[in-house]
Amino acid sequence: MAKELTSRAQDYSQWYNDLVIKGELADYSAVRGCMVIKPYGYALWENMRDVLDRMFKETGHQNAYFPLFVPKSLFEAEEKNAEGFAKECAVVTHYRLIADPKNKGKLMVDPEAKLEEELIVRPTSEAIIWNTYKTWIQSYRDLPILVNQWANVVRWEMRTRLFLRTAEFLWQEGHTAHATAQEAIAETKQMLDVYADFVENWMAVPVIKGVKTANERFAGAEDTFCIEALMQDGKALQAGTSHFLGQNFAKAFDVKFSDQNNKQEYVWATSWGVSTRLIGGLVMTHSDDEGLVLPPRIAPIQVVIVPIYKGEEQKAILDEKVAEIVKSFKAAGIRVKYDNSDHARPGWKFAEYELKGVPIRIAIGARDLENKQVELARRDTKEKSSIAMEGLTQTVETLLVEIQSNLFERAKKYRDEHITKADSWDEFIKILDTDGGFVLAHWDGTAETEDKIKEIAKATIRCIPLDNPLEKGKCILTGNASTQRVLFARAY
RNA sequence: CGGGAAGUAGCGCAGUCCGGUAGCGUACCUGGUUUGGGACCAGGUGGUCGCAGGUUCGAAUCCUGUCUUCCCGACCA
Numbered sequence: 001m002a003k004e005l006t007s008r009a010q011d012y013s014q015w016y017n018d019l020v021i022k023g024e025l026a027d028y029s030a031v032r033g034c035m036v037i038k039p040y041g042y043a044l045w046e047n048m049r050d051v052l053d054r055m056f057k058e059t060g061h062q063n064a065y066f067p068l069f070v071p072k073s074l075f076e077a078e079e080k081n082a083e084g085f086a087k088e089c090a091v092v093t094h095y096r097l098i099a100d101p102k103n104k105g106k107l108m109v110d111p112e113a114k115l116e117e118e119l120i121v122r123p124t125s126e127a128i129i130w131n132t133y134k135t136w137i138q139s140y141r142d143l144p145i146l147v148n149q150w151a152n153v154v155r156w157e158m159r160t161r162l163f164l165r166t167a168e169f170l171w172q173e174g175h176t177a178h179a180t181a182q183e184a185i186a187e188t189k190q191m192l193d194v195y196a197d198f199v200e201n202w203m204a205v206p207v208i209k210g211v212k213t214a215n216e217r218f219a220g221a222e223d224t225f226c227i228e229a230l231m232q233d234g235k236a237l238q239a240g241t242s243h244f245l246g247q248n249f250a251k252a253f254d255v256k257f258s259d260q261n262n263k264q265e266y267v268w269a270t271s272w273g274v275s276t277r278l279i280g281g282l283v284m285t286h287s288d289d290e291g292l293v294l295p296p297r298i299a300p301i302q303v304v305i306v307p308i309y310k311g312e313e314q315k316a317i318l319d320e321k322v323a324e325i326v327k328s329f330k331a332a333g334i335r336v337k338y339d340n341s342d343h344a345r346p347g348w349k350f351a352e353y354e355l356k357g358v359p360i361r362i363a364i365g366a367r368d369l370e371n372k373q374v375e376l377a378r379r380d381t382k383e384k385s386s387i388a389m390e391g392l393t394q395t396v397e398t399l400l401v402e403i404q405s406n407l408f409e410r411a412k413k414y415r416d417e418h419i420t421k422a423d424s425w426d427e428f429i430k431i432l433d434t435d436g437g438f439v440l441a442h443w444d445g446t447a448e449t450e451d452k453i454k455e456i457a458k459a460t461i462r463c464i465p466l467d468n469p470l471e472k473g474k475c476i477l478t479g480n481a482s483t484q485r486v487l488f489a490r491a492y
Numbered sequence: 493c494g495g496g497a498a499g500u501a502g503c504g505c506a507g508u509c510c511g512g513u514a515g516c517g518u519a520c521c522u523g524g525u526u527u528g529g530g531a532c533c534a535g536g537u538g539g540u541c542g543c544a545g546g547u548u549c550g551a552a553u554c555c556u557g558u559c560u561u562c563c564c565g566a567c568c569a
Contacts, residue, residue, distance in 0.1 A: 004504090013563080028561070088568070124569095158493075158567055165568070218569095238569060277569055308528050347529035354529095365528060375528075492569090 005355070007289045012233045013161075019283055020162045023292045023355055033160035033167030037276070040356065043300035045170065045276060049150065051202050051298070052172065052274070055194050061146040061174060068152075069119035070128045077127060078252035084219020085123040088156040090167075092119040121154045126220065126245070126271060129175045130253040137177060137267060140259050144187070145177040163280035164237070164492050171275035177267045179257065181246070184268035185223075188244040191272040192225045195240035203278065204295040204408035205229050205285045206415045207239055208438070210463025210487060215447050218271075222246035228462045228487065230415045231284040234436020236462050236489035239281050242272035280492075285411050286380075292357030293379055295407050296400040302335040303396055304353045308346050308365030315340065318364060325362075328393045334400070354379060359403050360396060380406050421485065425476050428488070432459055438489050442482035444475035453477055459488045 005022065006014040020026050025041030037045065053063070069092060076082040096113035100106040122128065129147075136142060154168045174191060178184040192209055199205050207227035217224045221243035229239045250256070250266040259265050286293040296302050305325065307318040322338050329336040337358075339349055346363065353361055363375040374392065377384045380403050387395055418437025422428040431439050443449060443461065453476075454460050464486045473482045 017562090030560075032561070084568095153569095155568070157569095159563090159565080169569080171569085241569075273569080275569060306528095310527060314527095342527095345527050345529090345531060347527085347531085349530085350528095351530045363528065367528075 005289060005291065008232065015289070016280075016284060017162060019287055019292055019355075020280075023283075023357065025279065025283070025292075026162050028162075031167075033157060035162050035166050037170075040300060041279065044279060044282075044294070044298060047298040047300065048198075048202070048278065049172070052194075052198055053148075053150075055198060056148050056172075056174065059146075059190060059194060061148045061176075063149060064147045065149050065151070066125050066128050066132065068122055070122050070125075072118045072120055074127045074131050074253075075120045077131075078220050078249050080248070081124075081126055081220030081252075085155070089123055090121040090154045090156055092121065122151075123153055123155045124271075124273075125149065125151070125153070125173055126175065126249055127253075130249040130255060130269070133175075133177055133267070134253050134255045137255055137257050140179050140257055143177055143179045143257060143267065144183065146174075146187075147176065148172055148174040161280070161492075163276055163283070165277070169275050169277065171273050173271060173273040176270045177250075177255070178270070179259065179265070179268070181268050184246075184270050185244050188223070188225055188242045188270045188272070191270070192227065192240075192242040195242065195272070195274055196227050198274075199227060199229070199239050199278065199281075200408065202295070202297045203282050203285075204297075204404055204411060205239065205281055206408065206412040208463065208465055208487060210465040210468075212241075212463055213447070213450060213461050213486070215450050216461065216463075218243045220245060220248050221271075222248070225466075226463050228438075228489075229281050229285065230418055230437060230489070231281065231492070232414070233284070234418060234490070236438065236491040237277075237281045237284070238462070238491065239278060240272070240274040243270060245269035245271060286407050287357065290351075290382075291355030293407070294357035294359060296359045296404045299357065299359055300335065301337045301353075301356070301358045302400055303329060303337070303360045303362060304349075304358045305336065305338045305362045305364065306346050306349045306353075307338075307340050308363055310366070314366055315342075317366075317369070321369060322364060325364075325389075325392060329396065332393050332397055334393070334396060350377075360399060362396075378403055380410070419487075422476060423473075428459075428476050429457060432457055432488075432490060436490060438462065438487050440485040441476045441488055442471075442473035442484075443486050443488075444478050444480035444482055446480075449475060449477050449480075453488070457488075457490075459490050462487045462489050462491060 005018045008015045024038045026038055027036045029036045093115055094109045094113045095115060096110040097107040098110040100108040133145060150172050152168055152170050157165050157167055160166050176187050196207050196209050199207050207229050209227055212224040212226055223244040225242045227239045229237045231237055247266040247268060249269050255267045256264045257267055305322055309315040309318055319340060326336055326338050357379060359379050361377045368374050372389045373386045374389060375384060376387045418435060420431050420439050422431055422439050422441045428439055428441055450461055468484050470484050475482050
């Protein structure tokens, strides 16, 4: 009867799967590697999307939509980008099915309906977008182009995990075009800041901003900036990326503009994205063995009210009283649910909403009505207390803010406690094998060393933090000279 | 793609070794008692056992093939 959850200590990835499925964020589907995002999970995504969308618009961006399919000839135009994604592309080769003559009731691909040119299901949209921008841009007056699209993309991953890595996922991808490199770089950094702002202040997930090494760079980018988060099991998660694409795509798609002096120049580009993966990061940052813990600012339900009654008469009285509370909450912009369904008893509801991560639960019964109070339980600390009915809306508003900041502080404390400096190889491995987390260590700056470390330690350079202090040292692997520590971790 | 596991009622599972016409928990329906941490009693509904062949008087069970999903790795957001 109880929805048994695997504990984190037992099996962290099973715990994660249990939460996603039993918390009704998503479900497996009949399609390999593709998930169904359930209404509760989608509501969460909608909240995230709405906030981000507002932030994009506040920074001058507009939404547009480009096709799902990319003709192969366009896809291959930017060589590095194409090469980077080629091995994980779904490809459309035919456009029609016919009845299978050998197999009654079955269909087969019509061999007559082969496409002249294969269509790639977008793993990312630079190609189709830059092919379009070519027709939008003639003059410096057409710049900048600041466009974002909300879309699904497909990457045929070998191994998938709910939200963290699915074959199809939802995301947004910003694609901007600029007259100068400086402006494009400023845009890249601006969007990195937008992401960090969103993830920290709305999702309560602390992140480290940094730049990727050449090895980890987005295929086709000059520079990839990222925000890196740390999960409870000590593994890192790339939470968002913002790329300075230089003139790579402009050259590949021949996108030039006339500047003020009527000189033809290639356009400078950026692209940036975050995906439904953030939901996975959210789960693994805050949740516990009782279920999800959602930050108030993006929780689909911020407050759930559970009535406790004996008999229809009491229920009717509570319904009436709670209707006032709900009205007051809604007027204050609080997302509230009154669960007066009669098929589940209070204890069941308590457990259910804890599993769903609802930040605040209010229980109210005859006893409370008498005392003009309610029982209030917060999900983050599991504390219960009696709260006066008088000024309840204000109390709840304040508490939602407090929970939000508590979640962030708690996650940040954990994260900070799991950033360790390592000065030798043994120390490096020991940290990774025990507590995990981020390890700040010297690296000689070469791709070979980075590869070797990845191979032996299964750890990658997550980023070189922005504003990283310079510090002379020796590479933990090769002992060669190094000018700064970089951030290593095992990652999702 | 390599290794492992699994497909039987909405969900979670047993039954498969040793063939005899499908069972448990939960959910669901009806009635009643309940309701401050996952209620109880009584009665009920629901499954061509992933799919396709084969062996057999008879297949969830044996054989062959096939599809799908999950987990662990290599790849990646």
